[in-house]
Amino acid sequence: MAKRLVLVVLGLGTALAAAVAGFAAIAGGPIMGPSARVLRPAFHGYYDGHKDTYLSTDVSSKAEARSMHVNYSASLGTVKGLPEIYLVQGRAAAGQLAIFGSEPGEKDYSPLWSETILTWKAGATPVVITSDTQINKIEKMGKLTERDAHVVLNCPIIKVGA
Numbered sequence: 777m778a779k780r781l782v783l784v785v786l787g788l789g790t791a792l793a794a795a796v797a798g799f800a801a802i803a804g805g806p807i808m809g810p811s812a813r814v815l816r817p818a819f820h821g822y823y824d825g826h827k828d829t830y831l832s833t834d835v836s837s838k839a840e841a842r843s844m845h846v847n848y849s850a851s852l853g854t855v856k857g858l859p860e861i862y863l864v865q866g867r868a869a870a871g872q873l874a875i876f877g878s879e880p881g882e883k884d885y886s887p888l889w890s891e892t893i894l895t896w897k898a899g900a901t902p903v904v905i906t907s908d909t910q911i912n913k914i915e916k917m918g919k920l921t922e923r924d925a926h927v928v929l930n931c932p933i934i935k936v937g938a
Contacts, residue, residue, distance in 0.1 A: 819931075820938050821861070821874035822906040827938035828879055834930035852888065852928040861889035861929060862911060862922070869902040877908045879933055887932035891925040 820827045835841050836853030859878040875894075878885045894911065896902045900919035905911055914920040 818934065819874070821876050821933075823876040823879045823933075823936075824909070825906045826936075827873070828876065828933045829935035829938045830874075830876075830931045830933045832929065832931045836928040837925075840927060840929075849930070852930060853926070855888055855928055858886055858888050858890040858928065859884050860892045860908070861931060862892045862894050862905070862908065863925075864894045864896070864902075864905070867896050867902050869904045871904050872902070874931075875905055875908060875911065876933070879936055881936070885933075887930055889929045889931055891927040891929055893923050893925050895921050895923075897921060 816831060818829050818831055821830055822828075832844060832846050834847040834849045834852060835844060836849060836851075838848050840846075841848035859876070861877070862875040864872050876889070894905070897919055903914075905914070911920065911922065915922065
């Protein structure tokens, strides 16, 4: 009787394992293991006038990695042809956030970003910038400058429309 019970339990265990493996195959991807929840700071940034939510996980600058409390990755700095993330340095309007040059669903979206620094010129009154189109207009008016920081950030957008 005990032997029969052991065989039934082993048979059920095998069937359960096969069902889990079958479900993973149906789900259509490699198995990453069980998921877990972690607490991680999330940020908001603008794209074309609305807010998106993003994470910041890695950066190609050691100094920025230290100040942002994220991972440093030198190899990120070798990636080219990325969309821009615009960050205002110095004076800024209250409520200014990062500005993205793309978002999920756009053909050029990438979680990796080329960091571009925006600086308001002397005498210009900062306004909240919410799109790259607005950046171009303000630059043409001679009120704002931009420069390539030569830094790549890994900041995946996790929610479109905050």
